Amino acid sequence: MSMPHTITEKNLYLVGFMGVGKSHFGRLVADELGFRFLDSDNEIEKKVHQAVPEIFKEHGEAYFRSLEKEFIQSGHSNIKSVVACGGGLVMAPGMMDLLKSKGIVVSLFASEKSILERTMRNENRPLLDVGDREGAIRKLLLERTPTYLKSHFSVSTEGRTVSDVVTSIARSYQEFTKRV
Numbered sequence: 001m002s003m004p005h006t007i008t009e010k011n012l013y014l015v016g017f018m019g020v021g022k023s024h025f026g027r028l029v030a031d032e033l034g035f036r037f038l039d040s041d042n043e044i045e046k047k048v049h050q051a052v053p054e055i056f057k058e059h060g061e062a063y064f065r066s067l068e069k070e071f072i073q074s075g076h077s078n079i080k081s082v083v084a085c086g087g088g089l090v091m092a093p094g095m096m097d098l099l100k101s102k103g104i105v106v107s108l109f110a111s112e113k114s115i116l117e118r119t120m121r122n123e124n125r126p127l128l129d130v131g132d133r134e135g136a137i138r139k140l141l142l143e144r145t146p147t148y149l150k151s152h153f154s155v156s157t158e159g160r161t162v163s164d165v166v167t168s169i170a171r172s173y174q175e176f177t178k179r180v
Contacts, residue, residue: 009079011035011103012173015090016148017141019115020108021157021165022084028166030082033173039084040071047075052086065092072098087144096150104173107151110158112137152176 012029014022023039030037041052044067048055055064068089076083083103090096099105115137148154153176155168 010177011076011078011080012082012169013085013099013103013105014082014108014169015085015096015099015105015151016087016108017110017115017137017144018087020110022108025108025157025162025165025169026082026084028162029169029173032166032170033080033082035080035082036077037082037084038076040068040089041084041086043071043075044068047071061088065089068092069095069098072102078102087140090147090150091144096147100152104176105151106169106172107148107154109148109154109156112141114158115141 012033012035014026014029016022026039027037029035044055044064045051048067050058052064055067065088068086069092072085072089072095085099090099096105112134116134153172155165155172157165160168
């Protein structure tokens, strides 16, 4: 069942750690709201004709972060889009504020155990391409969680049905847009 017409056409930005479901839920929420879906990593890969791990390997993380910033600043429509942001996108100084100036920011969360299980089979995670993946997840979560919590609101994807998460994000987005 689709949600009623939205009050605003502001973008919805999904942020959070790798494996919390930003792309999965983003597509579904975009359908629910009648918005376009974009994944920042996929859009960057299309633009530079390289996969994220290749970009990291050949050019480094700083270059990749500059591509993310460019994408947020001018690489997509400013209205009616749900954008799944890379896990580290909001960590650069000023990025959370930039996202908030362009739309509504929702952080998605899951447990360390779920993140480990969800990312185990994915080789497209350059920051987790280490011997101690669990330790890397724990360390990055400790660094990133305070920034994720600066979003407009947060939604847990842990132990919930897909429908429940999608409805929660869509309704929270619509309620929040009534206040701004």
